[in-house]
Amino acid sequence: MLPQTEVRDCAVRGWRPFGHAEDLDVDFHAADRPALVTNLLARCGAPRDDRYWWSQAVGARIAALVRLLAVTDGIEQLGLQARCREPACGAWFEFELPLASVLDQLPPDEPIRATLPGSRPVTLRRPSGRDLSDWRAQRPRSHEQAVQAMLQSLVIDGAVSVEDAPALADILASEDPLVAFSVSCACPVCDVPTEVRIDLEDIALTRLQQQQRALLREIHVLASHYGWTEAQILAVAPARRARYLSLIDEGA
Numbered sequence: 001m002l003p004q005t006e007v008r009d010c011a012v013r014g015w016r017p018f019g020h021a022e023d024l025d026v027d028f029h030a031a032d033r034p035a036l037v038t039n040l041l042a043r044c045g046a047p048r049d050d051r052y053w054w055s056q057a058v059g060a061r062i063a064a065l066v067r068l069l070a071v072t073d074g075i076e077q078l079g080l081q082a083r084c085r086e087p088a089c090g091a092w093f094e095f096e097l098p099l100a101s102v103l104d105q106l107p108p109d110e111p112i113r114a115t116l117p118g119s120r121p122v123t124l125r126r127p128s129g130r131d132l133s134d135w136r137a138q139r140p141r142s143h144e145q146a147v148q149a150m151l152q153s154l155v156i157d158g159a160v161s162v163e164d165a166p167a168l169a170d171i172l173a174s175e176d177p178l179v180a181f182s183v184s185c186a187c188p189v190c191d192v193p194t195e196v197r198i199d200l201e202d203i204a205l206t207r208l209q210q211q212q213r214a215l216l217r218e219i220h221v222l223a224s225h226y227g228w229t230e231a232q233i234l235a236v237a238p239a240r241r242a243r244y245l246s247l248i249d250e251g252a
């Protein structure tokens with residue numbers, strides 16, 4: 001596991017928090033999610049290069065989004081909720097996910113060698129952001145077409161057919177744990193262990209969007225109250241903006 005300081009150190013290495021004036025234009029409702037992720041990483045991550053982020057494996061992009069969330073919110077743990085799978089219990093409970101444990105699961109940048117049923121060797125590469133975009137652009141008309149496109153781009157070596165798709169998907173998932181991320185938690189009520197699926201990309205995008213909304217609201221309140229322009233408001237440090245906002249709240 002990475003030391004907790006690792007998360008804080010990101011900012012030093014060229015990352016910046018999401019929340020600059022130009023970030024207010026990011027459209028979180030855009031249908032093209034791979035493009036949205038690339039856009040966020042290329043504007044706030046290091047390097048600031050969209051070609052670099054398109055070329056990264058999906059798991060590496062998810063880790064980078066989590067890193068951006070850590071830098072933006074200044075957090076080292078993610079507070080999450082889950083529901084106990086034990087039918088007799090079904091209790092909701094809260095738990096903390098240390099972000100360093102997520103950043104530690106970066107996929108290695110090398111092909112995956114695995115064996116399919118019947119002792120057939122196969123060599124695969126991990127899907128990249130560019131692959132997601134290409135598959136999306138091909139607009140497959142059926143599930144079979146989508147699977148075919150995926151196999152054609154990812155299988156480097158080995159004879160595979162559409163029937164191998166579930167086994168190949170399992171191999172990719174086990175080799176890239178952030179894509180289908182889950183953690184094992186013991187329910188605090190009944191103590192039964194529960195495997196919790198966590199959609200890290202969705203969580204990171206949702207929280208960055210909340211950050212954007214909160215910033216717009218801050219600008220709206222401060223502009224309405226003091227008559228400042230957007231640029232003047234954003235030039236004030238976030239901590240000081242928060243103090244002005246609480247003064248307005250108090251009716252001072």
Ligand SMILES: [Zn+2]
Nearest residue numbers: 084089187190
């Ligand atoms: Zn339970």
